[in-house]
Amino acid sequence: MAAPIEFYFDFSSPYGYMASTRIDALAAKYGREVRWHPFLLGAAFKVMGVPSMAVQPLKSDYSRRDFERSARLYGIPYQLPKDFPISALAPARAVTWALRSDSAKGKALTAALYRSYFVDGINIGDAANVVSIAAKAGFDAAAVEAGMADPVVKEALKTDVEAALAKGVFGSPFVIVDGEPFWGMDRLDQVERWLKEGPF
Amino acid sequence: MAAPIEFYFDFSSPYGYMASTRIDALAAKYGREVRWHPFLLGAAFKVMGVPSMAVQPLKSDYSRRDFERSARLYGIPYQLPKDFPISALAPARAVTWALRSDSAKGKALTAALYRSYFVDGINIGDAANVVSIAAKAGFDAAAVEAGMADPVVKEALKTDVEAALAKGVFGSPFVIVDGEPFWGMDRLDQVERWLKEGPF
Numbered sequence: 001m002a003a004p005i006e007f008y009f010d011f012s013s014p015y016g017y018m019a020s021t022r023i024d025a026l027a028a029k030y031g032r033e034v035r036w037h038p039f040l041l042g043a044a045f046k047v048m049g050v051p052s053m054a055v056q057p058l059k060s061d062y063s064r065r066d067f068e069r070s071a072r073l074y075g076i077p078y079q080l081p082k083d084f085p086i087s088a089l090a091p092a093r094a095v096t097w098a099l100r101s102d103s104a105k106g107k108a109l110t111a112a113l114y115r116s117y118f119v120d121g122i123n124i125g126d127a128a129n130v131v132s133i134a135a136k137a138g139f140d141a142a143a144v145e146a147g148m149a150d151p152v153v154k155e156a157l158k159t160d161v162e163a164a165l166a167k168g169v170f171g172s173p174f175v176i177v178d179g180e181p182f183w184g185m186d187r188l189d190q191v192e193r194w195l196k197e198g199p200f
Numbered sequence: 201m202a203a204p205i206e207f208y209f210d211f212s213s214p215y216g217y218m219a220s221t222r223i224d225a226l227a228a229k230y231g232r233e234v235r236w237h238p239f240l241l242g243a244a245f246k247v248m249g250v251p252s253m254a255v256q257p258l259k260s261d262y263s264r265r266d267f268e269r270s271a272r273l274y275g276i277p278y279q280l281p282k283d284f285p286i287s288a289l290a291p292a293r294a295v296t297w298a299l300r301s302d303s304a305k306g307k308a309l310t311a312a313l314y315r316s317y318f319v320d321g322i323n324i325g326d327a328a329n330v331v332s333i334a335a336k337a338g339f340d341a342a343a344v345e346a347g348m349a350d351p352v353v354k355e356a357l358k359t360d361v362e363a364a365l366a367k368g369v370f371g372s373p374f375v376i377v378d379g380e381p382f383w384g385m386d387r388l389d390q391v392e393r394w395l396k397e398g399p400f
Contacts, residue, residue, distance in 0.1 A: 048256045056248045058370035062383055073390070073400055170258035183262055186386045190273070200273055 003178065004033040005191075008164055009110075010041040010172035011088035011124060012054075014067040015185040017114040018076050019173035024107070026188060030195035032177075036099065036107055038092035040161050044170040054085040070185060077119045086117075086125030090148065094130045096157040097147030098139070105139075112137035203378065204233040205391075208364055209310075210241040210372035211288035211324055212254075214267040215385040217314040218276050219373035224307070226388060230395035236299065236307055238292035240361050244370040254285040270385060277319045286317075286325030290348065294330045296357040297347030298339070305339075312337035 007023050009016035020036075027034045045052060053059045064080060071078035091113045099106030116122040116133045124130055127148060135141040147153055167176065171183045175191050180199070182191050193200065207223050209216030220236075227234045245252060253259045264280060271278035291313045299306030316322040316333045324330055327348060335341040347353055367376065371383045375391050380399070382391050393400065 044258060048258055050250045050256060056250060058244060058248055058365070058368055061368055062370065062381060065381070066383070069390075069400070165258070168258055168261055170262065181262060181265070183266070184386075186384075190269075200269070 002032055004035045006037060006176040007034050008037045008039040008169050008172060008174040008176075010039050011091040011113060011117065012052075012085040013041065013172035014078065014080075014118060015070070016172035017118045018070060018074060018078070019175075019185050019188060020110060020114055021076055022074075022188060023173070023175070026192055027195070029192075032195060036095075036103070036110065037160055037164060038088065038095045038099075038110070038157065039164055039169060039172055039174070040088055040092060040157075041172055042087065043161050044165060047165060048170060052085050077115075079119065079121065081117055081121045081123065083123040083125065086123060088125070090127040090130045091124045092157055093148045093153055094134060094144055096160070097144070097150065097153045098134075100153070100156065109134055109137060109139065202232055204235045206237060206376040207234050208237045208239040208369050208372060208374040208376075210239050211291040211313060211317065212252075212285040213241065213372035214278065214280075214318060215270070216372035217318045218270060218274060218278070219375075219385050219388060220310060220314055221276055222274075222388060223373070223375070226392055227395070229392075232395060236295075236303070236310060237360055237364060238288065238295045238299075238310070238357065239364055239369060239372060239374070240288055240292060240357075241372055242287065243361050244365060247365060248370060252285050277315075279319065279321065281317055281321045281323065283323040283325065286323060288325070290327040290330045291317075291324045292357055293348045293353055294334060294344055296360070297344070297350065297353045298334075300353070300356065309334055309337060309339065 005027050009020055024034050041052065053063050067078065067080060095106050095110050095113070098109045112133055113124050113130065117124045122129050122133065124133065130148070131141050131144050134144040168181055173185060175182045175187070177191055177194050180194060205227050209220055224234050241252065253263050267278065267280060295306050295310050295313070298309045312333055313324050313330065317324045322329050322333065324333065330348070331341050331344050334344040368381055373385060375382045375387070377391055377394050380394060
């Protein structure tokens with residue numbers, strides 16, 4: 001079986017959320033697994049010397065409109081949260097913890113967090129909200145809380161983000177297939193083409 | 201007949217070049233005309249407070265790879281010019297001049313300039329090169345040169361770029377259809393969907 005696809009996403013990213021609802025099914029069609037990586041866009045913006053597009057004049061208005069239009073087009077429930085953008089650190093730590101014990105659990109927790117943020121409007125930048133969302137999704141609240149505070153987990157996230165930057169990851173979603181980088185929800189068609197027909 | 205589509209492009213933009221080879225045929229399929237607007241990304245970057253992606257760490261490497269991959273995918277001749285990025289002011293003035301006398305001539309001059317830059321590698325940021333490319337494309341060299349220096353033409357470009365910014369244009373290519381904005385070569389599929397089926 002071919003190597004897994006690497007999938008990077010930031011918890012403050014609407015396009016990352018949308019891609020997370022599709023990437024596993026897309027990969028499975030071509031017999032591929034997907035390795036999920038919570039990413040921190042803030043770290044990339046620092047290297048790039050730019051602010052988040054969510055706060056850039058002109059682009060921010062357009063992107064808000066495009067988030068909604070994309071969600072309608074793909075049939076994905078979505079509404080812009082009141083608190084936007086947020087720091088993805090707390091949910092990224094929780095998911096890093098969950099992924100370390102079980103990939104499927106990490107993905108399930110990601111889905112619960114993304115839904116809570118982009119459908120229910122709950123601020124997942126707040127660690128207490130992350131814990132209660134995880135508890136509702138069937139995780140042990142105390143274990144999640146301890147996991148998020150564990151220096152090993154914190155370091156694992158930091159190391160993974162640095163490794164991602166070193167591979168050239170700078171956006172969300174960002175997909176690497178057989179070493180080939182694809183940035184953006186609107187590159188999933190090209191990811192599928194690559195999986196189906198190989199390099200182009 | 202429905203209102204024309206507005207098409208904005210910057211002469212330093214590979215995606216703008218690629219879109220310029222397709223937008224008229226796409227619109228014609230649905231009985232639409234296209235109004236072309238040379239745009240100055242530099243003016244947008246100033247408002248947004250960001251540098252060109254061509255010089256941003258991480259994004260610049262990715263975008264160079266994506267330019268080539270996109271060109272291969274769409275079957276459009278392309279190679280990254282030695283001088284990149286450039287100021288689009290000189291070619292934008294020449295095309296503003298040409299468009300004012302005749303829309304078809306303005307589009308033909310745009311095509312000649314884009315090809316010279318993204319296929320032949322000639323620096324079209326240089327006004328003398330713009331004039332010689334225009335001459336080879338059948339324009340009168342002295343008339344082009346006078347047009348580029350004409351204060352009325354300079355002012356017309358400035359006014360059009362300001363009007364574009366006021367409408368929210370910030371990228372290249374940027375297309376407005378029936379008031380709906382679409383940014384990027386990878387939104388032409390959505391532009392087509394809009395033309396075919398209306399709002400979504």
